[in-house]
Amino acid sequence: FEGRKWNMWRYKEFLPVDESKKVSLNEGGTPFIKCNNLSKDLKVDLYVKVEGSNPTGSFKDRGMSVGVTKALEFNVDTVGCASTGNTSASLAAYAARAGLRCIVFLPAGKVALGKLAQAMFHGAQVLSIKDNFDKALEIVTKFALGGYLYLLNSVNPFRLEGQKTIAFEILEELNWESPDHIILPVGNAGNISAIWKGIKEFYESDFIDEKPCMIGIQAEGASPIVEAVKKQKLDIKPVKNPETVATAIRIGSPVNYPKALRAIYESNGTALSVSDEEILKAQRLLAKKEGIGVEPASAASIAGLIKLIDDGYLDHGERVVCVLTGHLLKDPKIAINACKKPLEVEPDFNLLKKIIG
Ligand code: F0G
Structure with missing residues (x-):
């Protein structure tokens, strides 16, 4: 892929369309960032894939x-x-x-x-x-x-073909070394299935020698996949009235559940749920410690990571990639409500000096 533009079409041989006819806004090629501060605090090697940087702000x-x-x-x-x-x-x-x-x-x-x-x-x-x-x-x-x-x-299925390039980019950024875990929020369960497909395609093409564990995070009020994984089942019990502050993943009956469960079981991964409070806390943590603004659903992956570390599921030093699926500005109300109102002040130098302190 060397010498090609850094967008998802650098992997055109793996995509089922004629690249010359593509409808494109230069999607993919999103930032892959090492979280130095959080890695230190959490004692893991944490990277994030910032999908909010796509043309319309999500993967x-x-x-x-x-x-x-x-x-x-x-x-x-x-x-x-x-x-x-x-x-x-x-x-x-x-x-x-x-x-x-x-x-x-x-x-x-x-x-x-x-x-x-x-x-x-x-x-x-x-x-x-x-x-x-x-x-x-x-x-x-x-x-x-x-x-x-x-x-x-x-x-x-063509949606998933495009989304599998998230996996390709992660692997290329890590110099063809698989991370230990990929953690991402799960709603309708398409993306976890897509990323796993991408991982398997590059594994089968001998680009990588090992595969990561796929870890899906759901909100407590909308977690049918988590319940299925707890019982190691192959089907889900839909949640009738799903509820969560992370409206992106407010889904009770994910259509892609068979593929998602296969991704989790085949990869020796897992699924777990996080509370709305944990999601919002993780959203603020990421914004303040790393300067990365994401919408609540995306922060579920960080909330899940923290829980997995607390539970002892992850070992110190493991290499983890969290997929941050959508931009902070998608849900401005949540961001504004989490903060104090800005102070309205007269343009008076001395007064402002006092306030700044
Ligand atoms: N994160 C964000 C920001 C999303 O918008 C979605 C899904 C997910 C995670 C979950 O991905 O459904 O593939 O498991 N949003 C869909 C939508 C449902 O309609 O925008 P998934």
Whole structure:
């Protein structure tokens, strides 16, 4: 891949579309950062993959680039999805670029402001469904099966093909040495499946000799995968009324659960849940200790890491990669509510001097 641009298309041979016809906003090639301060505090070798740096601010752009390219190849005129927010923001942007009509089904009142703004501003038809994400996905699937739109949720395999490049980039950044663990938030369970697929493809291509354990983190109020893993089961019991401050992963019936469970079991990984409080605390920790701003769902991976260290599951010195899935500004309300109101002051030098101290 040497000499190629640092975006996900450097791995074009591993992607199932004609690269010259790609619908792209230069997705992928996101920062991979060693967290020096947290590594010291937590006594592990911690790296983060900052997916909030993608064109629309989340990892979804990798999947949408491939998915919308496929939509054009299939000659569809309308694309659609259900979404907790980021998928709709990303699809709206890529559909706009491709000149396709876009319809998104969102759980009413449960989508963070930044994501809603993006979906609307890129010109998608936004339908606020008076129910949760799982119901919205059920309905949009009916429209897809009825031929009204081409579905770009993560049940679409081309989405996962794009997202598997997260794994490729992590491995290349680590000079083809696998980390011990990859930790990431799990909602509809597409991304953990995609990353595991990427890991296996590079393992089978002899780029790496070992594979990481895949660790999925869910919010306590929306953790059907965690419950299944606890009992080592192959199916899940859907959570009827999922609830969490991390609205991105407020999902009770993840459609990709079979692939996600396979990723966890095959890799000798695990899944665990974290409380809303732990998520918000980890979000602040990352912002203040490392200067990295993420939305709550993304901070679940850091909250999970801390819990795994406390539980003795991780050993000192192990190399861990946390995938930070979306940008802080996706959910500005959460950030503002966590802080004191700024002081309003007259532009008086002496007064300001006193305040600054
Ligand atoms: N983190 C963020 C910021 C997300 O937006 C999502 C999913 C996830 C993690 C979980 O990924 O679903 O592949 O397990 N967001 C979807 C959406 C559901 O509609 O934007 P997953």
